[in-house]
Amino acid sequence: MQKLLLDENLSPTLVDVAHAMGFVCSHINFLGLNCAKDWELKSTILDGDYTFVTNNSVDFRGPAKTPGSQGVYSSISLHAGLVCIDATGGLNLDRQKRLFVLILSDIEKHGDLTNQVLQVTLTPDGAVELSRYSMPR
Template identity: 50%
Template sequence: MKLLIDECLSPQLALRAQQEGHGESSHVVWLGKAGWKDWELKAFILQEDWTFVTVNSVDFRGPKVNPGSAGEYADIDLHAGLICFNGPDFIDRDMQIAMLDAALEMIEDQGGDLVNKVVEVTLADDGGIEIEIHALPSED
């Protein structure tokens, strides 16, 4: 799995992913894609088979209560996975790293396959990290 980190997240996440064995991981800015619109990133992400990591969850997976009903991945039948960070408007770098570590651990525990899945990584009110994985598109 190779991770592409959205520009609104720290580039340190790409370095962390590389340290954790995801050597092809990168950051949007490093690839010269800073400022690209979501739809432009979507085409690049799909073409290059990236698992995308973003805090713009709604923009990519649609509303949490009905994922896939809207957003950039609404019309996608096959993708390498999406990791959505959910929390306050600002998540500091250390917390972003903790969220990525938790997501990577959960993914590994689930067998490492994120094809057509979304990992929701949410900061709980008590400061903990909650993770859930669901299909996108849904398997209904």
Template identity: 45%
Template sequence: MKFLVDECLSPALVNRLQTAGYQATHVTHLNKSGWSDQALMAVILDADWTFITGNAFDFRGPAGTPGSSGGYSGAKIHAGLICLNRPYNDSRRIQLELLEEALSEINELEGDLVNQVLEVTLHDDDTIEATVYGLPT
């Protein structure tokens, strides 16, 4: 798997992914900062990136109906989407904590995330929940 980290997340996530043995880069490292979601989706799909974002709605659509809208709504096949759902006033530490949970889930899957979404959510009571589901469904 190779990962592309969205510009809304810390570049420190790239370092952690590389330490774990994955190929990873950040949107800013590709000089794609400020690109529209649609333009970024073309890059993600063409290069088979597993995309990591903090903007779940923009890419998977509404939580209740994933795939009904958002960047991945028209994708027939993709390398996977990881949504780190956290408060907007989060810290790099929180992002790294959620990434650790995502890496743990990926290890349990013993494969890849082709046509799947991995959502890692930090709840108000500080518990972390991970959910994996297919997209397209």
């Protein structure tokens, strides 16, 4: 089963949601890495074989139109997956929980994210779009 690691910009309470659904999950804060720079998380993510979940998508995957061209994951040839949440209007706790359950359900249904990005987009009208693509391409 994939191990998930949540970025500090997401609520630590999401770890309990993951555990309730049978996932192994931790949070950057629990590893003592709060306030670490994005690039400083790279070794922890890779060494721990974590699928990383963030709403700081650009810093990890690069621009949405050219994923992998920049960002922390641009030089990684093998990774356990990346979940990028783009939410117009921000993410309060209710939105985070709603999206996280959808993310976990997608992983249950479609399998692991090795060398993939699960792109989660919350549109201004409240619709949620999920898509997967390979990275590196």
